[in-house]
Amino acid sequence: MNSITSELSAQSRILDKDQQFVWHPYSSLSAPIPAYEVVFAEGVNLHLADGSQLIDGMASWWCAIHGYNHPALNAAAKAQIDKFSHVMFGGITHAPAVDLCETLVNITPRGLDKVFLSDSGSVAVEVAIKMAFQYWISVGKPDKNKLLSLHNGYHGDTFAAMSVCDPVNGMHHMFDQVLAKHYFAPAPQIGVDELWDEDDIAEFSAIIAAKKDQLAAVILEPIVQGAGGMRFYSPEYLRRVRELCDEHDVLLIADEIATGFGRTGKLFACEWAGVAPDIMCLGKAITGGYMTLAATLCSAEVSRGICEGEAGCFMHGPTFMGNPLACAVANASLELLLSSDWEANIRRIEATLSTELLRFDGIEAVAQTRVLGGIGVIEMKVAVNLAEIQKQFVAEGIWVRPFGKLVYVMPPYIIKEEELSRLMQGIFNVLSTA
Numbered sequence: 001m002n003s004i005t006s007e008l009s010a011q012s013r014i015l016d017k018d019q020q021f022v023w024h025p026y027s028s029l030s031a032p033i034p035a036y037e038v039v040f041a042e043g044v045n046l047h048l049a050d051g052s053q054l055i056d057g058m059a060s061w062w063c064a065i066h067g068y069n070h071p072a073l074n075a076a077a078k079a080q081i082d083k084f085s086h087v088m089f090g091g092i093t094h095a096p097a098v099d100l101c102e103t104l105v106n107i108t109p110r111g112l113d114k115v116f117l118s119d120s121g122s123v124a125v126e127v128a129i130k131m132a133f134q135y136w137i138s139v140g141k142p143d144k145n146k147l148l149s150l151h152n153g154y155h156g157d158t159f160a161a162m163s164v165c166d167p168v169n170g171m172h173h174m175f176d177q178v179l180a181k182h183y184f185a186p187a188p189q190i191g192v193d194e195l196w197d198e199d200d201i202a203e204f205s206a207i208i209a210a211k212k213d214q215l216a217a218v219i220l221e222p223i224v225q226g227a228g229g230m231r232f233y234s235p236e237y238l239r240r241v242r243e244l245c246d247e248h249d250v251l252l253i254a255d256e257i258a259t260g261f262g263r264t265g266k267l268f269a270c271e272w273a274g275v276a277p278d279i280m281c282l283g284k285a286i287t288g289g290y291m292t293l294a295a296t297l298c299s300a301e302v303s304r305g306i307c308e309g310e311a312g313c314f315m316h317g318p319t320f321m322g323n324p325l326a327c328a329v330a331n332a333s334l335e336l337l338l339s340s341d342w343e344a345n346i347r348r349i350e351a352t353l354s355t356e357l358l359r360f361d362g363i364e365a366v367a368q369t370r371v372l373g374g375i376g377v378i379e380m381k382v383a384v385n386l387a388e389i390q391k392q393f394v395a396e397g398i399w400v401r402p403f404g405k406l407v408y409v410m411p412p413y414i415i416k417e418e419e420l421s422r423l424m425q426g427i428f429n430v431l432s433t434a
């Protein structure tokens with residue numbers, strides 16, 4: 001075999017075995033859709049086994065904000081791996097974790113003073129929910145054991161997280177026997193720049209008033225509802241939620257796993273409304289997409305309540321808690337972000353996306369387009385055929401992964417104007433001929 005045919009057969013071997021053995025996110029093993037094999041990635045480019053190169057519009061699901069193969073992040077990982085990759089966090093501490101927690105407290109909204117590290121976003125949400133429940137048990141109000149969430153919300157795939165995801169998208173009917181029952185308010189309808197109307201919060205307001213004795217916390221994604229619909233909503237809604245939580249003695253959990261670290265144009269989306277939650281979840285971009293890591297922050301009031309209660313401690317402790325390798329890369333990623341003019345950069349991406357998306361409004365199959373910060377959304381009139389459209393995007397040299405009616409991008413922050421234009425041109429070519 002010459003080298004090209006041997007490479008091709010190696011490639012099909014991987015793809016065959018992939019279909020035989022490997023489960024991908026939300027995928028069927030009975031009717032698998034072929035995956036694309038990445039062999040190298042650098043900057044905004046994914047290099048495939050067949051030699052083609054794709055501009056990544058997804059930042060690997062919000063994570064790879066500095067792009068791939070970044071020298072500073074590589075160096076941080078290598079330096080830490082030569083010291084120690086992991087040690088248990090029970091009774092042991094280390095600089096990478098302590099530095100990270102200090103930075104997170106300093107950059108997040110005021111009052112979030114304590115940090116619990118975990119391995120993934122869903123676990124950070126589980127931890128947040130457990131904090132809220134344990135807080136109320138500890139302060140002698142165990143009946144406050146329900147949550148209030150929003151339609152179109154997404155908070156992860158584990159069971160507590162799933163129980164507060166959109167009931168329809170999250171297929172609550174199928175898991176009816178096993179999911180905890182919580183309350184849901186309608187999704188906010190008023191957009192970021194639209195005139196506020198108190199009606200938008202009326203039903204939320206009625207539910208929290210009626211159920212306050214049962215409610216431990218409200219949980220929501222501030223300003224941007226991500227995987228539950230890619231919807232942007234008014235900061236006034238969030239401000240009113242904060243007021244209503246205070247009025248009715250209910251904790252507020254802000255899930256900033258997708259929005260955190262600058263994506264919306266603010267470092268954290270809560271800043272759009274100038275509010276601080278009682279508990280905040282972070283994940284995704286925290287390590288610049290290098291390692292799996294998440295954090296749940298809470299107020300000193302919440303931590304005191306928990307620790308002075310019956311258990312005398314918070315009842316949680318993942319094996320890989322505070323993984324030094326992940327923390328070291330997170331520190332390097334945050335240093336890169338905070339030492340850059342990330343705000344101007346996100347404004348640049350936002351301006352280009354806004355201009356580029358204008359012409360999509362002329363496409364018959366497009367229902368609506370919207371932009372906030374480094375997020376561009378094209379909502380189609382009907383759901384796209386994922387397998388088919390993915391092939392067309394790849395043929396255009398771009399990586400975009402729609403869900404349902406939503407074709408959207410949130411590229412690495414380092415994307416250049418010319419790359420962003422090529423990305424949007426590729427999407428335009430596919431959607432305008434659909």
Ligand SMILES: *Cc1c(COP(=O)(O)O)cnc(C)c1O
Binds near residue numbers: 121122227
């Ligand atoms: C992705 C996401 C999660 C879940 O994070 P995982 O790391 O996938 O477990 C939770 N909440 C929001 C808002 C997310 O975008």
